[in-house]
Amino acid sequence: MVFRGPPFDPKKIPDLAGKVIIITGANGGLGYESLLHLAPHHPAKIYLCARSQAKYDAAMKGITAAIPNAASAVKYLELDLTSLASVKSAAQAFLSENSRLDILMNNAGIMATPAGLTKDGYEIQFGTNHMGHFLLTKLLLPTLQATAASSPDADVRIINLTSDGHSFAPRNAGFLPDTVKTDMQDYNTLTRYGQSKLANLLFTRELAKRYPDITSVAIHPGVVGTNLANSFTDSHRWLSYLMVPLIKVATGKPSVGALNQTWACVAPVTGRKGVGGGSEREVKSGGYYVPVAKPDAGSKWANDAELAKKLWEWSEEELERLGY
Known part of the structure; x- marks a missing residue:
């Protein structure tokens, strides 16, 4: 089974009145489904981050049909994580309209893409999955x-x-800091993907350490049937023919895959009385959870505090070098 752990019913999410939420990559897949889980519970605003107005408009057709009474809370925020300039513009646009932010869900990501670079010269998966979200979070931290x-x-x-x-x-x-400013074409695409996802986990660990007033959580959604792996299957046709039938049996629907990250938004927080709801399982800041609500140790590197510190400092130095 792909999804284990205690049950979580998004219909039992507590009232989110007054809360402001940002979800990156919310025009499809897990981000879209997370928005559908959260929006019915009366948040003041949910910002749907997408790369274009057209993607937002397409998503809103489904959102309006699914939750007509809550769709008015959904706002558009243009965001292209492959461009740090776009990330800065998105943060500035949000901050010009808001003085609070309760939940930042760094959901967007790419997987197993061909070798390439972001607009700022980072390996495409590392730059999109980590550097873009690192800058976005950095710019929004004062408001958080x-x-x-x-x-x-x-x-x-x-x-x-x-x-x-x-x-x-x-x-x-x-x-590998010496290589992430290249396209890393000599490395397997899954190795490049793994490095970017390890960065997401280490970033979470360090966030929890540096900002104890904020609950920071890393989530594995499970094996979910989204468009995330399209680049891999397009580039490995012969392998995908063998794998796709197995994947279809093993994967969960995006609405189910979004349960773990939605749970992390609302579950009671360890050590904080009266916070959260909708689940019997508590969430701990700095924790890594697999579906649904199950704490997991992660890999050896995921528990390396020195590596987490190194990644954070390296990322800050890179942003400073680029003027961010």
Whole structure:
């Protein structure tokens, strides 16, 4: 089975009145389904991040049909994670309209793509999955902290989607800073993907350490039938013919795959009384969870505190070098 752990019913999510939420990559897949789970519970706003107005408009047709009474809370935020300039513009647009942020779900990602570079010269998977989200989070952290300090019962969370595939990261180092500013074409695409997903997990660990007033959680959604693996199947036709029948049997629907990240948005937080709801299982800041709500140790590198610190400092230095 792909999905184990305690049951979680998104219909029992507590009232989210007044909360402001951002979900990256929410025009499809897991982000879209997470939005559908959260929106009926009265948040003030949910920002649907997408690369274009057309993608937002297409998503809104489904959202309006599925939750007509909640669709008015959904707002568009243009975001292209392959461009740090776009990330900065998205953060500025959000901050111009809002003085609070309760939940930041860093959901968007790419998987097993051909070798390539982002607009800022990073290996395409690492740049999209980690660097884009690192900058977005950095720019929004002051508002997240201000929200956390706004009341004694404030409940502020950062949910980072990682993957069990983080175990594919380079075995000898976990993170290869000397190579991520190349297209890493000599490395297997899954190794490149694993490095980016390990970065998401290490980023979460370090966030929890540096910002204890915010609940930061890393989530593996499970094996889910989304468009994420299209690049891999397009590039490995012969292998995909063998794998696709097995994948179809093993995968869960996106609505089910989104349960773990939705649970992390609302579950009671360990050590914080009266926070969260909708689940009997508590969530711990800095934790890594597999479906649904099951804590998992992760790989050896995922538990390397020095590597987490190294990645954070390297990422900050890179952003400073580029003027961010």
